[in-house]
Amino acid sequence: MASPQTRLLRPLLVLTVFLAVWWLAPVGVRSFSRSAFAEFQAPAWAAYSHLKDLQDFWGLRNHGQDALIAAGRDLARDDAYLGLRVQQDDALRQELERLEQMLRLPPAADFHYEVARVIRRDQNAWWQEIIIRKGRRDGLAPGQGVVYAGGVVGRVKEVQEDTAVVELASSPEFRIAANLGDDPRPVIYEGQLAPPFGAPRGEVRDVPPGLEASPHAPLRAVSSELGGIFPQGLTLGWVEELEPGSDGLFQFGTVHLSPDLDNLHEVAVLEPLAGLPALPATTTPAR
Amino acid sequence: MIYDWRWLLLTASNLLLLALVAMVNDALAPWGLALWLAGLCMVWPALRLGPYALLGCVVVTGLFAEAEMPTPPGMMTTLFVLGAAAVATARPWLGRAGRAQQLLLAWTLNAVYFIALAVWAGAREGAGSAAFWERNLVDFCLSQTLILPVGLWFFAWQESVLRLAGLPVAQEPAGNP
Numbered sequence: 001m002a003s004p005q006t007r008l009l010r011p012l013l014v015l016t017v018f019l020a021v022w023w024l025a026p027v028g029v030r031s032f033s034r035s036a037f038a039e040f041q042a043p044a045w046a047a048y049s050h051l052k053d054l055q056d057f058w059g060l061r062n063h064g065q066d067a068l069i070a071a072g073r074d075l076a077r078d079d080a081y082l083g084l085r086v087q088q089d090d091a092l093r094q095e096l097e098r099l100e101q102m103l104r105l106p107p108a109a110d111f112h113y114e115v116a117r118v119i120r121r122d123q124n125a126w127w128q129e130i131i132i133r134k135g136r137r138d139g140l141a142p143g144q145g146v147v148y149a150g151g152v153v154g155r156v157k158e159v160q161e162d163t164a165v166v167e168l169a170s171s172p173e174f175r176i177a178a179n180l181g182d183d184p185r186p187v188i189y190e191g192q193l194a195p196p197f198g199a200p201r202g203e204v205r206d207v208p209p210g211l212e213a214s215p216h217a218p219l220r221a222v223s224s225e226l227g228g229i230f231p232q233g234l235t236l237g238w239v240e241e242l243e244p245g246s247d248g249l250f251q252f253g254t255v256h257l258s259p260d261l262d263n264l265h266e267v268a269v270l271e272p273l274a275g276l277p278a279l280p281a282t283t284t285p286a287r
Numbered sequence: 288m289i290y291d292w293r294w295l296l297l298t299a300s301n302l303l304l305l306a307l308v309a310m311v312n313d314a315l316a317p318w319g320l321a322l323w324l325a326g327l328c329m330v331w332p333a334l335r336l337g338p339y340a341l342l343g344c345v346v347v348t349g350l351f352a353e354a355e356m357p358t359p360p361g362m363m364t365t366l367f368v369l370g371a372a373a374v375a376t377a378r379p380w381l382g383r384a385g386r387a388q389q390l391l392l393a394w395t396l397n398a399v400y401f402i403a404l405a406v407w408a409g410a411r412e413g414a415g416s417a418a419f420w421e422r423n424l425v426d427f428c429l430s431q432t433l434i435l436p437v438g439l440w441f442f443a444w445q446e447s448v449l450r451l452a453g454l455p456v457a458q459e460p461a462g463n464p
Binding site for chain 2: 013018022027030031037048120121123124157165192195197198259262
């Protein structure tokens with residue numbers, strides 16, 4: 001029979017022994033347990049995401065026929081416009097290939113667009129992430145770029161079998177090479193935490209002198225292909241003001257990201273077609 | 288009772304709470320707000336379960352909570368274990384804690400976990416950012432306010448689940464491992 005004092009300290013002893021064993025275990029064991037638990041709960045989150053899709057579907061079914069006709073008409077217009085743009089893109093691609101051959105340049109990086117639904121957003125003061133419904137099984141790997149209709153979303157951070165964690169462009173850990181406006185000189189873009197109720201934002205650093213931005217004539221911050229994970233020219237955000245940096249040589253400024261970044265439903269992961277000849281961009285739809 | 292099955296029900300309740308909070312945070316993301324209510328998960332198990340059952344409950348809850356967090360592996364599990372150990376060791380002095388004491392314990396544990404995460408993230412991101420501390424302050428106030436009504440519901444839920452399963456609610460069963 002244990003003494004009352006031993007019985008009193010029993011919870012503490014058991015939990016201390018556990019902590020000792022846990023922290024003496026190799027890091028691989030702890031990482032494996034984390035990965036196993038993430039894989040274990042992934043189907044539940046995927047099911048939740050499918051339920052949300054179903055909810056949206058039933059919500060849309062309540063729309064009247066007039067709304068559907070109007071949406072169909074708008075889509076037909078977009079379809080006609082985008083059809084023309086595809087033809088222009090084909091012509092530009094052929095021109096690019098011709099120039100690459102003439103100048104003996106390496107082919108520009110091309111990507112396969114893997115479209116994925118957003119399961120949930122996990123954005124707080126400590127990290128800025130979203131979880132998407134595609135993973136290793138679909139060819140995703142850490143480091144791949146993620147985009148949406150409005151531009152850059154972020155970068156794949158972790159990949160599980162059927163889900164992946166994406167670090168958003170508003171995360172202070174997110175840093176890429178970028179360009180401002182039409183200026184070919186690269187600058188550094190990094191995410192910045194927004195205050196409560198604030199729109200997402202980032203910062204550009206090492207902006208060369210001579211570039212100017214104002215609220216009336218903002219500069220568009222775009223991705224640079226220098227980093228290798230994004231194609232050239234995808235919108236990051238808009239810079240409305242540039243200030244001189246502490247070194248007096250370069251400037252810096254806040255990048256206003258699209259508020260849509262906090263309300264994403266579908267994104268596309270850029271899988272590089274490395275080592276292959278440049279092919280027309282392909283797309284795999286969301287599941 | 289040789290084996291205390293209550294840990295399974297309390298763990299399932301914790302996972303339900305964590306999932307619900309994640310869903311609320313998903314909806315709050317466009318406003319730049321987030322909730323943190325993990326402190327609620329430790330109170331009832333620490334006040335009701337024996338050491339081994341408590342360990343199972345706390346470790347499974349911790350591993351689930353941190354599975355998709357960018358924290359170092361084991362950080363949240365360790366914090367959960369330390370919090371539960373502190374409450375379990377103080378059980379004789381707490382006696383049969385009523386709702387008010389349970390809420391106070393949850394409020395304190397939640398604040399400790401929140402501050403630990405803020406310090407970890409501050410060291411990582413660079414604590415110089417005013418927006419970081421501003422957002423931490425707002426999220427902290429929101430979480431510490433909402434933990435009271437949510438705690439009332441959650442403790443009542445845990446009690447109901449145990450009663451529905453025909454398991455003892457008040458005390459650690461005799462012969463509990």
